[in-house]
């Protein structure tokens with residue numbers, strides 16, 4: 001499938017020139033087209049932030065909802081219509097800050113969806129405050145003495161919760177990113193892709209160059225089935241490994257465990273009410 | 289005392305600690321008495337704890353339909369001293385009290401019924417509840433046969449010894465009750481009707497949950513909070529039979545966002561909660577407003593602020609339901625007044641949400657969800673829900689501008705179009721827009737749906753005579769208390785008006801209010817929230833409020849007394865109404 005099927009012509013994109021989001025949009029369209037997912041079969045849910053505007057910039061069904069709340073919407077969409085391909089997309093503040101609780105519990109449910117987090121280590125849209133992933137010492141108009149808190153480590157948290165697919169990519173490594181996106185979307189169950197992305201306007205610390213020198217690909221010998229090793233690699237902070245840290249197949253998904261899909265994948269909207277069963281249930285209330 | 293009071297009912301009060309089985313006795317008695325042909329109505333008040341404390345249940349037994357609690361107690365069964373001490377001041381001289389005289393203080397009305405001892409003799413002190421059930425059945429001269437069936441059902445998967453033990457205990461209680469009956473300790477003229485035996489027996493919670501199923505609900509996402517949890521639990525138990533998706537979410541914010549996602553995908557989702565949880569959903573409600581997403585939220589009220597009185601009742605969250613969510617958007621608020629309405633309006637809520645693409649708030653309270661009563665039937669016409677959705681074409685626009693404000697609603701994956709929901713202000717396709725002219729167009733479009741909700745509103749119910757000087761107005765769960773109170777005020781020029789659609793107020797509201805020169809609003813809160821809303825929206829004065837906010841429901845006599853005092857007093861103003869800050873009880 002040609003990635004042009006996702007293009008929206010003549011749109012006004014509100015990202016800064018040089019923003020890493022452009023690369024993410026391109027990676028996403030490339031991965032989707034290589035997987036031949038029709039826009040009609042795709043739903044992207046997002047929150048609020050520069051990252052969360054992404055679904056407006058490609059042809060897809062979407063719910064651009066509230067800051068931090070993309071995951072619950074995504075879980076429900078998938079649970080109501082399991083044949084759809086569902087992505088939840090947003091920034092580091094959106095997904096790890098405001099929506100942190102949903103992140104933990106989405107992993108626990110294991111819905112078959114892909115969680116894409118644009119991690120620029122800053123709040124872009126609100127003009128440069130620290131995010132949960134900002135590095136210690138990062139000075140902002142609000143963190144005037146520099147960030148002092150331990151950065152949130154999404155990968156180690158996801159691995160601790162036994163998420164079935166945990167990966168990190170960098171927008172500067174296009175081919176690897178496309179490969180990882182595809183694997184994440186194909187993975188049956190919850191898949192996290194933390195996407196390192198420079199914010200050219202509000203993060204002068206974590207620049208393209210900084211990411212270039214502070215990242216490296218996980219070596220081919222890394223075994224993604226090894227949870228201990230994955231956890232150890234996720235805890236590295238000097239230089240950040242890129243690739244698939246952890247992957248387990250065959251975990252039961254949220255939808256697979258719903259009795260409503262035991263016999264048929266038919267989406268909920270196509271199922272009529274069993275009126276005679278309801279009448280019988282009501283009639284039971286006539287007896288003892 | 290051998291004949292019934294004018295209200296034609298016998299009123300039983302059960303009191304005891306949590307864990308003593310009051311619930312079991314209530315359940316047994318309401319089922320068995322209904323099955324015997326009596327009309328029944330029960331409601332309860334309890335403390336927020338699992339063991340101990342002091343709880344009570346009132347059961348009204350009558351020969352004609354009953355749907356509201358009385359103050360008067362004819363029979364009090366006290367399971368412990370604390371219940372006795374707390375509840376006996378509310379008893380009348382002629383109240384018959386049953387209980388163990390070795391456990392309870394001396395009282396002239398007390399007849400010794402050693403529940404525990406009899407239960408122990410039958411094999412286990414835990415059969416005490418069956419002794420109590422037996423005693424009431426004996427007093428009311430019903431046969432014991434049904435009890436066997438009932439016990440067999442209750443203990444279906446338990447050892448048969450348990451059934452036998454309970455039966456022995458109940459029979460002993462029954463013999464005791466028959467003796468009291470012969471001594472005419474209670475009225476004996478209560479009639480049974482064969483037709484009532486076949487009635488439905490429902491709690492408010494069940495009526496709402498069944499109404500949800502009838503409304504096509506197939507998705508429920510909620511976080512437990514009393515008194516809203518029951519609906520979630522009931523539906524969870526129907527998960528397999530009705531093909532429901534049930535999820536206990538991590539918090540209420542997740543619940544409301546999941547419900548929105550489910551509706552977006554074509555499911556019909558419900559969220560059940562109470563005030564605290566609903567407060568957390570404020571932003572989600574606003575999201576439903578701007579995205580024009582259908583949504584149904586059951587808000588079962590309990591007294592606040594904050595944690596308040598978790599297990600008591602109040603109508604204190606009307607303004608929360610009215611004003612929660614930032615920005616301006618239409619919403620529908622329905623407040624059922626009876627078990628019948630709890631069913632039909634919940635069903636209606638799903639249809640309205642879908643048809644008008646708005647959030648619908650179903651406003652109930654602890655009193656209503658926990659009350660139990662019999663009714664001949666539910667309205668089951670056209671049971672198959674009608675879905676208001678279309679198959680999209682490739683030019684589909686989710687927010688197409690139309691005359692009535694409604695844009696045809698498509699679903700993702702159903703047709704060749706794309707369905708785009710946006711929380712920002714957006715264009716017809718659903719994409720972010722800062723075109724300020726469009727902003728006004730979209731705002732107007734959303735508001736037009738509100739007009740639709742007003743035009744097609746649930747009509748308020750007029751109670752009593754058409755001619756009146758005074759109009760007593762109520763909303764939600766107080767319907768039947770007012771109805772019955774008015775029956776005691778036939779000598780006065782007063783009628784009643786009940787609203788079960790509290791927002792938007794029906795178009796005929798002003799006319800109806802205008803039929804009387806003096807208006808009093810009755811509600812279960814301390815500031816007169818509905819009175820304020822009425823006064824604001826129809827420009828007609830509300831002259832007085834009768835308010836109750838002690839965590840308990842209104843009683844028929846209490847309300848009748850307050851209304852009589854008010855109507856007979858020369859003091860209340862004929863002109864001008866009261867200022868908002870002047871609303872107070874009489």
Ligand SMILES: Cc1ncc(C[n+]2csc(CCOP(=O)(O)OP(=O)(O)O)c2C)c(N)n1
Nearest residue numbers: 048049050051067091092093094123124125
């Ligand atoms: C409930 C709520 N709180 C705060 C905001 C304001 N807000 C919008 S985006 C954002 C943070 C954006 O950071 P991030 O999610 O990292 O996205 P980025 O812009 O960096 O891509 C905040 C705080 C909001 N929209 N809603």
Ligand SMILES: [Mg+2]
Nearest residue numbers: 091092122124
């Ligand atoms: Mg960010």
